[in-house]
Amino acid sequence: MKWKMTCLTMALFLFSMLFSQQELRAAPYYEGKMLKVIVGTQPGGGYDRTGRLMAKYLPKYIPGKPTAIVENMPGAGHIIAANHIYNVAKPDGMTIATYNRGLPFAQLTKAEGVRFDIKKYSWIGSVAVEPTAFFIRADLPYKTVDDLRRAKDPIPVASEGLGTTGHQFPLLLIEFAKLNLKIIVYPSGAASRLAIERKEADGRAGSYSSEKPFVDRGVFRPMIRGRVSEPEIDKLPVNEDLTNDPKGKIIMAMLASVDLIGRPFMAPPGTPAEVMKILRDAFAKATKDPELQAEAKKFQMAVEYVPAEECMKTLDYLFNQPEDIVKEFSKYITF
Incomplete structure (x- = not known):
């Protein structure tokens, strides 16, 4: 009987240890952390309003509910912010950015100062189609x-x-x-x-x-x-x-x-797939939040989640254009 009690005690101890480890592993990735939203413009414009709106409501749908802050990083048609998120920001999901939807043109036309590959960002998606x-x-x-x-x-x-x-x-x-x-x-x-x-x-x-x-x-x-x-x-x-x-x-x-891309959000290239799933799921839910929609309506903003896959279709269309067409395009679309 004593032997049975010892085995039972040991089993309960091992079970509790395993359960505690599972609880530890299940702790939300974003818990107690800060999410930075970089906006590639000065304060006051449409991209800035969109960035601040998402920074306000996105944490509500991220497990762990991180604190979100907005940092404006204007310059060079959003290229400065794009270079930062591509080359400087860590691919840990703690920094995301929203850019001018015309940013793909900077790479397509080989604009000076471009140090990114637009298709290699970890695309979250967009929060609008913007005619x-x-x-x-x-x-x-x-x-x-x-x-x-x-x-x-x-x-x-x-x-x-x-x-x-x-x-x-x-x-x-x-x-x-x-x-x-x-x-x-x-x-x-x-x-x-x-x-x-x-x-x-x-x-x-x-x-x-x-x-x-x-x-x-x-x-x-x-x-x-x-x-x-x-x-x-x-x-x-x-x-x-x-x-x-x-x-x-x-x-x-x-x-x-690129109007179909609207107001895109991206994370650095190489952001882990499980983190991107958290961000994409949260974005999709946040855009449907009744309070967000009411606030967007007050500013006469249309907010609707556009999946990353749809954004990539637009990029494929642009980057598959014949060389002679891109050459002509580059004469008019400059940065």
Whole structure:
């Protein structure tokens, strides 16, 4: 009997040890840790709002509920932030970033300073599909595309710099649709919108969701859209239809393709698969959070999870273009 009791005691001891070890192994990876969200722009624009929104709600759906902070790292059309996450940040899931959806173009066109391979990032996905449109100040007399072509003087258009959609979209309208525009560079999306409100500039291009508050306030009027659309702008002229140049149509289609990427989030290359599953699952759940959706609606932002696999399809489309097409594309899309 004593021998049986000793065996039973030993078995219970081993079981408790095994259970404790399993509990230890099961401790949430993110528990007690800090998640840094890097935003490749200055504070105040659409990417910044998206980054801060996800930083607020994402920890709720990550086991262990880490603390999240936002770090703005602007410069070079988001290339500085992209280089940092690729070359400096540890691939441990504690640093993620959101970038300009046009960042693939920097690599495609071999832009100076690029030290990353866009397809080797650990893609989390995107939180939106972002149709691009061109807007004019609503108090101006321009009502049609022909009005924009026949303007007596070049219409000043605000952009955030070479590597942004706000610069690239109107540049192609000038080149292929023959609109009489003049691009003026400002340090951020917020600064360029302020320039329009101050009547220093007359128009800009950007994500419809980012500019919609200004449309609703009667400051902006949408005039032209890219091929990716949504119901409110579906009847606008499409930029590709405003030119008969086959080359121009292809270049505009390539530019529009990244609208399907929208507002992407990535982690450093080499981030472990089990950590990426945590992040992707959390992103998918966070985008459906009722409080997040209510806050996004307040800022007139559309938030919907786009899986990493869908983002990769867009990258495959871009990086499988013939060399001669990429060469032509590179003449217009610069950083």
